[in-house]
Amino acid sequence: MDFLSRKARSIAPYTAGEQLRDRTYVKLNTNENPYPPSPRVKQALLDMDADGLRRYPRPDAGLLRAAIAEKEGVSPENVFCGNGSDEVLALSFPAFFDADGAGACFADLTYSFYEVFAAFFGIPAKVVPLREDFTFDLAAMRAQDCQGYYIANPNAPTGIGIGRAEMEQFVRSVPEKIVILDEAYMDFFGESFVPLVKEYPNVLVVRTFSKSYALAGIRCGYAVGNASLIAGLFRMKDCFNSYPVDAVAEAVCAAAVGDRDYYAAATEKVIAERGRLTVALREMGFTVPESRANFLFAGRGRLGGKAIYEKLRSEGVLVRFWDRPLLRDFVRITVGSHEENDILLEKLNKILS
Numbered sequence: 001m002d003f004l005s006r007k008a009r010s011i012a013p014y015t016a017g018e019q020l021r022d023r024t025y026v027k028l029n030t031n032e033n034p035y036p037p038s039p040r041v042k043q044a045l046l047d048m049d050a051d052g053l054r055r056y057p058r059p060d061a062g063l064l065r066a067a068i069a070e071k072e073g074v075s076p077e078n079v080f081c082g083n084g085s086d087e088v089l090a091l092s093f094p095a096f097f098d099a100d101g102a103g104a105c106f107a108d109l110t111y112s113f114y115e116v117f118a119a120f121f122g123i124p125a126k127v128v129p130l131r132e133d134f135t136f137d138l139a140a141m142r143a144q145d146c147q148g149y150y151i152a153n154p155n156a157p158t159g160i161g162i163g164r165a166e167m168e169q170f171v172r173s174v175p176e177k178i179v180i181l182d183e184a185y186m187d188f189f190g191e192s193f194v195p196l197v198k199e200y201p202n203v204l205v206v207r208t209f210s211k212s213y214a215l216a217g218i219r220c221g222y223a224v225g226n227a228s229l230i231a232g233l234f235r236m237k238d239c240f241n242s243y244p245v246d247a248v249a250e251a252v253c254a255a256a257v258g259d260r261d262y263y264a265a266a267t268e269k270v271i272a273e274r275g276r277l278t279v280a281l282r283e284m285g286f287t288v289p290e291s292r293a294n295f296l297f298a299g300r301g302r303l304g305g306k307a308i309y310e311k312l313r314s315e316g317v318l319v320r321f322w323d324r325p326l327l328r329d330f331v332r333i334t335v336g337s338h339e340e341n342d343i344l345l346e347k348l349n350k351i352l353s
């Protein structure tokens with residue numbers, strides 16, 4: 001007897017990066033931050049009232065939304081929080097797209113969760129190829145018949161970014177469609193659309209605590225946008241999980257959002273290392289598009305991504321590889337600490353010689 005639904009039997013779920021624990025790896029495969037979170041995070045954990053955990057948390061994450069609103073220069077009614085930005089993205093599909101509508105448009109090489117969410121919610125996917133140099137073809141996207149767009153900016157796994165002015169032009173050209181900007185890596189680029197959301201009621205910006213805030217273990221992300229879009233996300237949340245942001249996550253993330261100086265410094269270090277790694281990899285003969293994120297998309301012709309990935313893994317360095325057309329010549333390498341990056345370069349030199 002098979003009790004699974006047709007959907008449960010047939011859907012292809014998202015595959016997250018490996019979290020291997022069989023040995024100590026230099027872990028450069030899931031774009032985590034090489035630096036710890038702000039010391040204020042530790043303090044917030046120490047200050048937690050364990051007895052208070054018998055209570056449910058705030059259903060609207062009000063304390064955290066106020067902290068985010070202050071940081072982003074918007075009102076709390078413009079902010080929605082979820083259990084990771086993945087959950088915020090998931091809820092955005094039923095909030096803004098109809099199963100019998102024209103569908104959600106996104107690039108062929110982008111965050112692969114969009115495709116999974118579209119399938120899960122039964123929303124048509126309109127997939128537009130990137131250009132040959134891996135940049136977005138915004139004109140081709142604009143020409144699609146769809147209800148709206150998902151654009152990861154900077155994009156994953158390529159690291160390529162779209163500047164604010166170009167994005168504004170795109171957004172302005174599709175005023176009847178919703179544009180969901182996934183800014184998971186935006187702090188490493190500095191061209192966020194958040195300062196413009198007030199002018200564009202069709203834009204929802206989604207951000208995460210997992211990457212630049214070094215809090216992947218906490219599971220929290222948020223959206224910033226027009227109050228009516230945010231209200232739509234709340235309606236979907238309350239059909240699914242009343243309390244997606246737990247009390248610990250709320251306190252920790254609120255503390256993190258307040259420590260701008262600490263995170264600005266950590267982000268600067270990652271950006272500097274990204275530059276150093278890009279130069280070093282290109283000198284070794286790798287093709288590396290200019291990255292605006294905390295990872296590099298690197299290929300070395302006929303060697304192939306799989307060989308690089310497997311050889312590095314046997315040397316104790318984990319990177320990400322996808323056995324998919326257009327991606328299989330490349331690996332995605334998270335920018336680590338200076339020491340981790342030195343190990344990566346040393347192992348790559350060994351593999352190539």
Ligand SMILES: *Cc1c(COP(=O)(O)O)cnc(C)c1O
Pocket residue numbers: 031083084085086087111152156182184207208209210211216219220221
């Ligand atoms: C990491 C990532 C996310 C999801 O992050 P959460 O950990 O769920 O907050 C969303 N979008 C992109 C493009 C990512 O790389």
